[in-house]
Amino acid sequence: ETGVTQSPTHLIKTRGQQVTLRCSSQSGHNTVSWYQQALGQGPQFIFQYYREEENGRGNFPPRFSGLQFPNYSSELNVNALELDDSALYLCASSSMTDTQYFGPGTRLTVL
């Protein structure tokens, strides 16, 4: 069984640029959630996708957007990057068993 994978592993961008992060869900999972983990903090919920529709959103501005594809993989897009967007971005997938399984994360650095 393949687990949750994310790409890229690391990314460096400059302020004002746009970035796309990718996530492949675990086999059999139809729900993907994205979290932002700033240094030294717990993960914060960004949004969740269920069967290609947004199914809940945390307290993040609209420049954070996402997509889920028919194979349940997902993208997180962030426009107009700010220095505070520097963080580890975690993707988690789940199914009807109600447990989220996390990928290794993408480390984004904004200069």
Add this chain to the structure above:
Amino acid sequence: AQSVTQLDSQVPVFEEAPVELRCNYSSSVSVYLFWYVQYPNQGLQLLLKYLSGSTLVKGINGFEAEFNKSQTSFHLRKPSVHISDTAEYFCAVSATGRRALTFGSGTRLQVQP
């Protein structure tokens, strides 16, 4: 809405000693409870979960946790820790597992020889 408080930011302990990492939560609805572990420069790995049933939950790597509804707590315990248990531990809650997880701020467990 839910909230999670992890009462200790750091817990130093000697190898083979017992340890307890404390977690309290607040919620107006019934919750599911989780403990995740994060090793340096890695994602989160599920240690254990409480969805329903027995309040004593056993997880991987010898960890266990007890759900106490009256005290709104879900403390994590291990009777004898190893150096390899050194990591960051996060307690999390959700109204249902498919909705948002709310995490605590984490507890750094440092196991010393």
